[in-house]
Amino acid sequence: MKQLFTELTKLTVTSILVVSLYACGGAEERKIKYLEKGKAYLAEKNYKKAKVEIKNVLQIDPKFAEAYFLLGKVEESKMELIKAIGNYQKAIELNPELNQAKINTARIYVIAGTDHTIKEAMRLLDEVKKTEPENIEASLIAATLEYKVGSKEKATKSLELIVDKDITLVDGALLLANIYIKNKQYDKAKSLLIKSSENNPKDIKIRMRLAELYANGLKDAVSSERVLKELVEIDPENFTLTVALSGFYARTDQIDKAEVILKNAIKQDDDDVRRYLMLIELLASRKGTNIAERELLKAIDSKPELYSLRFSLIKFYNSIGRASEAKAVLKQIIGEKGFDVEGTKARNELARILLNEGDKLGASVYLKEVITEYPSNNDALLLSGKISLANQDPVSAINGLRTVVKNNPKNSEAALLLAKAHEINAESSLAEEVLKRSIESNPVNDITHANYARYLVSKGRIDEAVNVVDKAMVYFKESYDLLSIKLKIAGSQGKKLEVQSILDLMEVADSSKADVNLIKGKIQLSKGNMDKAIEEFEKAFEKSVDKFKPLELIVKTYVYNKQNNKALTRLQKQLEINPNDAVSNQLLGQVYLSQNKVNDARAKFKIAIQDSSSWMVPYSSLASTYISEKDFEKAVEVYQNAITKMLNKSTAQIQLAGLYELQKDFVKAMEIYKQILVDNPTNKLAANNYASLLLDHGNQSDYVKALDLSESFEKNQQSALQDTLAWAYAKTGKNAKAVEILKPIVEKSPKIAVFRYHLGYALYHMGDKAAAKSHLEIAASSEQEFVGRDEATKLLKSI
Template sequence: MNNEINRLIRNSLVFMIVACAVAGLCLSCSSKEEKTEKFYNKGKALFEKGDYVRAKLELKNALQIDPKFADAYYMLGNVAIKEKEFKQAYGLFSKSVELNPDLLEAQVELARIFMAAKATDRAQEKVDLVLAKEPRNNGARLVQAAIQMKAKNLDAAQSILEDLYKNGETSAEMYLMLASIHDTRKDPESTEAMLRESIQKNPDAMSLRMVLANFYIKRDQPEAAEPLLQKNIELQPEAASHRLALANFYWKSESKEKALAVLKTLASLETNRDKNTIAAAQFLLKQKDVEQAEVMLRNGINENPESFVLREALADLFLLKKEPDLAMGILTESLALSSDPANPGILTAKTKMAGILLMQREGGKAEALVDEVLKENAKSIDANFIKGQLYLLAGRGADAVTTFRTVVAEAPQNVKGFLMLGRAHLINKNIPLAIDTLSLGIRQNPSSKEIRRFLARVYMANKDTTSAEEQLVKITEIDPNDVSAMGDLGDFKMARSAYEGAREQYTRMIDTSPNVPAGYLKLSHYFEVRGDRDSAVGILEKGYAKSSDSMPLLAALVKAYILEDKTDTAKKMCDEKIAAYPDNAFTYNLMAQVYLAQKDADSAEASLKAAIQRSPEWNVPHDNLARLYLSQGKTDQAIANLETAITQNDKNTAAFMTLALLYQKTNKEEKAKAVYEKALSVDPQRWAAANNLAFILSASTIPADLERALELAQQAEKIRPEEATILDTIGWIHYKQGYDQLAVAALEKALEKSPDNGTINFHLAQVLIDSNRPDEAREKLEQALSAEGNYPERAEAEALLKQIKGS
């Protein structure tokens, strides 16, 4: 009996222990689920109140407890949408459906993201998935309607939307699509009715009032639009966007004073005062009222003298005005606002100052400031970017690689970071790593056309034309309306004698953008290469009929008529253009070419002088006039006349420039230098004289001459910072000084401004050869030799290309 009792007691104890453990486990599970739900519900409530920052924290707390809670990922995706972090939203919605494929709301949001990304096929896949499980799902059906609208199937879209409408759907999305369909069908009454009803059903949807206001503005009913814009301000008085919309309305209605009053009120709001002041200034800059924008920012600084961000915005404005010294001054003021070297405002000011110094090629000063920033914040993206650029300019490829790796690690969406890291690998002559880096950049930024374009160039340099073409094709798929991408792909095919493929792309350029000249010019060149002169001229005529203000089309057509011996037609075109634009130097220079073709040298001379009178700093007509004098044997007479003109008026810029170019053409470099020196002593702002003198001096092997040349070219650059010929001179001087990386940077920037310039392409090719980059050099030489017209380096370019091909 005792043994039986003991056994029962032991069994009871075991049962109690197990029962307690199970109960504890259940309580633990219950507690865990309750905590997760509590955080989730709180996050959801905060989201609905519009408190997205706190909502995000609560939802992340829920995921810390349960990392597989699909609903929390879904809600975080919604937060990301509100914060316009669409790539992040995509990742969060994808995670939620990975955990729970039946979370249909998340599937619908993914469909919407695919639609926004123009990935219609993938959006359709998501819609099909949802409707297979829930045929009446309103969200999926709305996306289905959007897909039909994109495909121009308006009847199908309207059928879906009207069915939703009849069944009680009231979303702004539905009303906007229906209104858009009515508007497309030229039914303004139905459009207006739909928009008005949408506002009644969605009174808090501010965007709907904006759409209706724009509808009234387009119909020339400003009196109906104004109250709608004012109502948005009444409902959300702290929202800057509503006041900016009203200011824009007044500005376009030519009520500038009313617009300024709205902007001043915006800048005076207590909430987000600095941010609102900057928004008001940016609005004025978009209207090209730089003076008022500066006043707005200066008033803001007077109201808040301790503001770093307002000074930063004012510095940006000065940079926009090409006044870097004023920008440096205002940023220097910022440095006095805090004695803490780690203050974010101090770090930003120093970084901006370093960027300006880098732009001014003050590398030592820039580096000193950047180092101060990195001492306080070693992971600063902007400071590391500038440091990497400094390393590249110094030819320190390995250090540049390390620095730009920090940039892309901290900011994987930084496209420029990947581009510069790829360039650093190329400097180190490591093409495989450059390809790997750019490929990673594409994985992080799949829609980046810049990275794909650079990667295509690297593939071409590596003689992998198949991969290069894949990237060029992909760019056209990412943005089907990018005519530049079509042109690049067409040029690629043209260079490889894939003529029909080239023709297809050039024709597509014209079909996509019939008012853009580039497609007509490229297709005309295609016909010329194929020996079809009539079609070449015909396509230029078609383009000119569409874009009669295009100077490149005019020039190409005039040259084509000259080749066809139709000089009377060419002259008539130039006469018409001169009558329409009598101050345009370009047409007078073009007319001179017509006169020369007609053997009328006197009229050609008069036209060139007319061009020079209208644009004294433009080298081309001076150069053409000098050539004309040389061809006529009038050089001495012309020189005597020009010297007399300068004696009579030392402010005669045209006489200085033509005289100096004549001396250059007759190999009298010292006399040319003396003329340029005199021109600059009279007026130091003559940038063309400074640039031409710098180029002459760049031929010297004396270091002091090269230093003077660089000083002159940089002086010219301060006056004309975007001038391709000046950037070319700077690059060539750097090359002669032995700074190849500085040379490449300047010459590549010059080519961005003038991609078809034969001289610049030749100069860059020369530098690339000396940098042991022959494949890239060959590409530039081919580009140089495809340039129209004659230029001094053409023979050298031909010889250099033969040398490369023979090696």
């Protein structure tokens, strides 16, 4: 028995050993199998499946560096760059000799372009060169880095050597070609791109750049068309390429060809809403909005279940200024879909339209419905944040926008709004940190760089802003936003030639923008070139959806140059198309006023009001004609009419309250401000004006009420609001607190007499009469009108 037991024991131990070995072999085999499948999916750009397979590898071997490297590649391919860096760093930690992970990380760091990431990129590249001094990818990134922060000439020579050594390096060829194009060395760029396309026969980016070069630099439309056709043949299912070819035909006025291409694209995939939208945009711009609308309605009838088409119709209506029809479609979707995905989206979109129209209360109703149902809905929180900012309520804005940025760190708009909220809340360091993190989260978005640069400009840190813009423009050469910042800086520095050059680049970057032509027109006007100014304003008029600003500039240019007849002729041209057009009648009224034809002007303002009853401008113009004649009763009637017609009536209410203040009827003015605050408790302008009236024309109990109204202004950086708060502290006997707030305000705006008076008053009642005297003297001797001048003089005499 003992012998039998021993033999059985030996057999069992042996069996366990065999099974264990088999199991180990199986796990290793599965790991290799998962790894190869992950690589295959990655090569096929099936990132979702690739990620699953690589995660399977890590379940078997959590310390497998190559798996983390591949996960990094998956995330980088999806533009999830923060996640990519995290995986690459883990791979490097597990295997410090994994140079490719260091190279990929350095490449992302260079794109980010912050001082910290550039230093990190340099460190990683140095590590690679120690073991692989001839690594061509590392050399390419180093040359790119040199171009961004060092000598452009040296970097260009390095790039030429690298590309000559390995023409298959697409990124290198593209960067070098772009440098040539920037320097107008078009033949060199053409030769390089042709050679690169021959050596990278399936690469799309190279051929796209070549097509752009033929079209824009070399003005060779035939060659551009040929290359674009080749691209479509290479990848016929790539809609981006179809759009490029269609766009080429549209730009060269071959509209029928462009239309055929887009209609064929719809047949290829009739569930892809982008295809319908591209066709509609083409038809609207080249064949008329009626034809475009019919085409879209026909598509909706054929595919009623495709709600994205209805949202396209809404976008179309918004683009042509038919907001009422857009709202009707949205309400229909809400009725059909409730709080489903489409219904929720419709509520947010309806809120967005109402907000654009100034109806903050109406927008808030829909947003509250969404947030009640879905507390973390990013769109609703973002729009609510905008409303809070408009109401000067930064704390509420911060609370909601933090959630949006946490949910989606790449949301550059949310990051910008959050930074603004922190800035209003006197938290500048937090504002800057948000914008820096936005770049780190989304370095391949030019807007994140532009947002940070604008912040630096607002702080007067011009050199830093220029540095941010220049680094970003290495990658975003045709970024309209980045160019607009360069324009602002160049303009502030009086660099006229640079301004003109930037404007030309901006027009190339986005020819649909009217702003460039408006600025060009103003420049021509400043030079006395009226005809050229009018030409630019007319271009802006053609591009603009909102026609008021360009047409106003056209008319004012004629009037300023004493050519009223030309102004009238230009407006009559518009009125022949639509005799009731609000914009044209409003401007015609202004021309008549300049000729002292008050009755004719009033007639035109009234037509403008009838045509666009929710537009405040003609109401204000009409009221001003009565105010100039001191016919306050009729002016009041105009504003009261406006209040009944406005979606956002607070603007009209504030103007009416101002009219009552002008008549020194402070009780009525305060009643209006009080009503505004009942409708919208966060309206800072109404709260400020109401508090000011209570402080200047009230009693002790009114001062306490004013302090309650203005306490939320403490973190607001607007001097007028802070002055009201300080004045409330002074009037309620809290003079030390008033002085604390008023001193930096006076330092910032030393010439504002009322600020000096309030500071002098507070210092006087603190007992510091010597300090009070200097401020009261400045206030009393000022020619500015302000409430309290007599009191300032009285206090000064008592010292």
